[in-house]
Amino acid sequence: MQQQKTKIEGWQLNLAPRDHMRxxxxxxxxxxxxxxxxxxxxxxxxxxxxxxxxxxxxxxxxHAFRTDDGFRYEGRDVKGMVSFLPAGCSRELVLRDxxxxxxxxxxxxxxxxxxxxxxxxxLINRDDxxxxxxxxxxxxxxxxxxxxxxxxxxxxxxxCEYLMNRGEGGSSRGAKVKYALTRxxxxxxxxxxxxxxxxxxxxxxxxxPLGISEGHFFRAFRGATGQTPLEAISSRRMERAARLxxxxxxxxxxxxxxxxxxxxxHFARLFRSHTGHSPSRWRDKRLAGPLV
Numbered sequence: 001m002q003q004q005k006t007k008i009e010g011w012q013l014n015l016a017p018r019d020h021m022r023x024x025x026x027x028x029x030x031x032x033x034x035x036x037x038x039x040x041x042x043x044x045x046x047x048x049x050x051x052x053x054x055x056x057x058x059x060x061x062x063h064a065f066r067t068d069d070g071f072r073y074e075g076r077d078v079k080g081m082v083s084f085l086p087a088g089c090s091r092e093l094v095l096r097d098x099x100x101x102x103x104x105x106x107x108x109x110x111x112x113x114x115x116x117x118x119x120x121x122x123l124i125n126r127d128d129x130x131x132x133x134x135x136x137x138x139x140x141x142x143x144x145x146x147x148x149x150x151x152x153x154x155x156x157x158x159x160c161e162y163l164m165n166r167g168e169g170g171s172s173r174g175a176k177v178k179y180a181l182t183r184x185x186x187x188x189x190x191x192x193x194x195x196x197x198x199x200x201x202x203x204x205x206x207x208x209p210l211g212i213s214e215g216h217f218f219r220a221f222r223g224a225t226g227q228t229p230l231e232a233i234s235s236r237r238m239e240r241a242a243r244l245x246x247x248x249x250x251x252x253x254x255x256x257x258x259x260x261x262x263x264x265x266h267f268a269r270l271f272r273s274h275t276g277h278s279p280s281r282w283r284d285k286r287l288a289g290p291l292v
Contacts, residue, residue, distance in 0.1 A: 013043035021141055025149040026202040027214060028156040029106040032056070032138040037099040046090040049106035050119075052159065054134040055081045058100030065093035071121035080126040084163070086119055103134040107156050119163065129162055144263050153203035154230040157218040180223035185210055189221065193236050197260050201233055237261065238274040245283045252279045 017033035029049065035041075035058075045051070055077055063077035068089045077100070085091055087109045133155055141147055181189065189206050196205065206229060207217035221229050237259040244255045256267035271279050 011043070011045055013041055015041050023141060023147045023152065025147075025152045026204045027108045027110075027153060030103070030137050030141070030147065030152060031106070032101070032103040032141060034101045035098060037097075038095075039097060041095040041098055042093065044090055044092050045085060047085055047087055047106060049108050050087050051085045051104055051106050052130060052134075052163075053083050053085070053102060053104045054131055055079055056101045056103050056131075056135055056138060058098075060095045060098035060100065062096040063093070063098075065091050067091045067121040069120045071123070073123050078125070080131050081123065082127045082130045083121070083123040084119065085121050089121060091121070101138075103138045105134060105137070105156060105159060107160060130159065133159060144266055146262070148230075149200040149202045150230050150233050153214065154218070154228050157203065157215055158228075160215060161219075181210070181217075181220045182224075186221070186224050190232070190236070193233055194240075197233075197237055197240055198258050199260055201260070203229055234270065235274065238271055241267070241271055241279070242275060242282060245279055246285075252283075255279070 015038060017035040020031065020033040022029060022031040057079055059079060059081070060077040062075070064074040066072045067085065068091075069086070073083075077095070077098070137147060137152075137155065188209070192206055192209065193201060203214045203218060206221075207214045210217065212220070218229060221227075221232070225232060227235070241255055241259045244250060244258065245252070248255075250258075252267075253264050256262070256264055259267070261267040261270065268279055271277075271282070275282060277285075
């Protein structure tokens with residue numbers, strides 16, 4: 001994954017925001033930025049990916065824009081506002097008296113559900129699911145300085161399904177279709193996960209060998225195992241960590257790296273959430289006996 005704090009292609013603004021951060025993974029991007037009190041901003045957004053933009057904090061006294069597919073808006077911009085701009089569709093915008101923090105999830109059209117390809121631009125005052133997902137990604141990025149590729153892929157695919165269902169008015173027409181990998185596909189997938197635990201694992205790393213799309217793999221894996229790919233990868237990493245802590249004297253920071261987690265603090269939080277104990281406490285049980 002690559003991270004940068006510079007101006008990004010696709011955003012053409014007369015005044016660039018500050019603290020602009022970007023993370024890429026196979027099939028998507030996440031970016032977030034803050035802007036201090038600014039009298040006026042004008043420009044154009046021309047994304048190559050589907051773009052979901054969320055006002056995380058603050059807003060603008062006046063926000064006016066129009067898109068190539070005919071959508072227009074003029075009014076205030078407030079915390080929680082969500083807008084969607086499809087790939088290849090540009091937006092001309094004007095902001096007045098703005099001070100905000102925003103986040104944006106960009107999804108490759110080749111990865112998302114086909115139904116999203118027909119979606120036009122929209123704006124809604126509040127969507128708790130999209131706002132919560134974007135706020136969580138922004139918080140983790142600022143806290144840890146990066147985001148796990150599998151986590152990002154899973155969030156993007158979940159967002160695709162949410163937008164697809166939202167566009168159908170909540171219809172469950174497709175819910176009757178059973179998506180599930182075969183036993184052999186599940187076994188092969190777990191083998192690939194175990195072989196790559198020390199490195200970032202993207203959804204595409206697991207779907208491509210099976211010859212299916214990321215979206216179909218996400219649904220089919222969950223249908224077969226009851227877990228998302230992210231949950232499965234996280235569980236396998238923590239199982240390996242628990243074994244290494246119990247069976248070796250390797251430093252905890254080295255065990256974290258062998259399990260594909262660069263941040264020791266993130267590793268400690270993840271391990272505690274899976275086992276109920278810190279890594280050091282888990283290791284101590286070798287001498288103290290079973291933990292209760």
